[in-house]
Amino acid sequence: MRTPSRWTLRRRLVVVLVSLVAVVALGMGAVSALALRGSLVRQVDDQLHAANQRAVNAPAWARDPSTDGPGAIDRPSPGNRVPGQAAGTINLFRQGDEDAVRADYIDESGERQYLDDAQVDTLLAVPSDGEVHPVDLDPLGHYRAISTTTSSGATAVTALPTAAVTSTVTRFVVVELVVGVLALLAAAALGLLLVRRELRPLDRMAATATRVSKLPLDRGEVVLAERVAERDTDPATEVGQVGSALNELLGHVAEALTARHESESQVRQFVADASHELRTPLASIRGYAELVRRSPEVLPDGAVTAMGRIESEAARMTALVEDMLLLARLDAGRTLEAAPVDLGMLAIDAVGDAHAAGPDHEWLLDLPEVDEDDDGPLVLGDEHRLRQVFANLLTNARLHTPAGTTVTVQVRSVGTDVEVRVTDDGPGIPDELRDSLFQRFTRGDESRTRGTGSTGLGLAIVDAVVGAHDGRITAGAGPRGGTTFTVRLPAAART
Ligand SMILES: Nc1ncnc2c1ncn2[C@@H]1O[C@H](COP(=O)(O)OP(=O)(O)OP(=O)(O)O)[C@@H](O)[C@H]1O
Ligand SMILES: [Mg+2]
Structure with a gap:
């Protein structure tokens, strides 16, 4: 009890x-x-x-x-x-x-x-x-x-x-007792009915509040149209006061969310515009630097190296600007292409590229058996962006693990999903990064000091691209230590 x-x-x-x-x-x-x-x-x-x-x-x-x-x-x-x-x-x-x-x-x-x-x-x-x-x-x-x-x-x-x-x-007392008990029963039944009727507006308010609490308010444009019904907002009653206060609160929250969305959109637009505007001057810097470097005879000593640095830094900056532009566009909810993409093929290409870039690592591929006239595991999506997912994960596996590390890329169908696993037996994700791994500009100390040109945007982009494909990415420990990234994407319906 x-x-x-x-x-x-x-x-x-x-x-x-x-x-x-x-x-x-x-x-x-x-x-x-x-x-x-x-x-x-x-x-x-x-x-x-x-x-x-x-x-x-x-x-x-x-x-x-x-x-x-x-x-x-x-x-x-x-x-x-x-x-x-x-x-x-x-x-x-x-x-x-x-x-x-x-x-x-x-x-x-x-x-x-x-x-x-x-x-x-x-x-x-x-x-x-x-x-x-x-x-x-x-x-x-x-x-x-x-x-x-x-x-x-x-x-x-x-x-x-x-x-x-x-x-x-x-006899009088007995009659009184019987009548009293009947009156109590009647009072209980009537009271229950009455209280239930009087409290019904509170139930409706609770339902409204529950619906609001289930709305995804944390990102993007939110339409907060939920309100307590007019009949439950009569300020002459206590319950009505709660109802109208709740409506006011919801109104404020809706305004705040709209304001937040507007300011987010402005920042996003600014980043997108700035990145876009930076592309052209960066291309010019790279072009001129290359031009000058190609005529070493007109340059004083040391200038060739300096020009090489200017060129490589400009290339790095271009990559950074491209990443920022991509993130800004994904944030804006820009719809991606939706064509059938064979993840098996992407994995083969990505492992080939990674092998060329990191010959000191061991690269393994684990793909499902497919018939000659059958396709591999298909998803509907933007091939270019999905290639980037593979590239970013494999680049991480190459850059953040020592030489000799074995990296396995596995693609398989799991129920109605296609699962991609990138596993390495390297040192694993540093503990302090675990919670913010997919956030922007999160990177390990050693990545910063090693001068790998790391910016900490790689996994944020992977996360955003996978999210835009209605998928999910998780990071965990590999079977033998190291790191496993698991990406799940809804499989394309086969025709
Ligand atoms: N396979 C891995 N093994 C160990 N640590 C990793 C691995 N992948 C990522 N990390 C850690 O996670 C951090 C974030 O990775 P992320 O790809 O987002 O950024 P980055 O690689 O540092 O920079 P960017 O990819 O933008 O050039 C890395 O700096 C690294 O410390
Ligand atoms: Mg990276």
């Missing part, structure tokens, strides 16, 4: 409501039962006073203990009875301090019944103060009794049973 603090609001409200109804019903029931009992007892007491008055004023023969009693000759009733008293009324008469005591009553069937000694003693013990006193006449039950001493010194005690009062009050 969960603790109340973890109950739903709905449950808590219903429990509070039902408890309140229960407390109020109990209170009302107790007060009215007590009041009923009080007034019934008062009625009995009034009757008792009257009955006692009659007993005192009754004719002498009706009061004389010697005329009646268990030993006396029984006269026909009501000859020796106090007239005007209800059945069950006990009368006790005693003349002065004499032992002769008469104590009897007429029962429901009209029979005269006599009290035993213990009962007589109990009645005689009632003080003669004209007040009503409760007495217990075992086994007859509870009675209200009043005792009066007449001017002649006689004692007349009258008692009335309270059984009727008790049974009436008991």
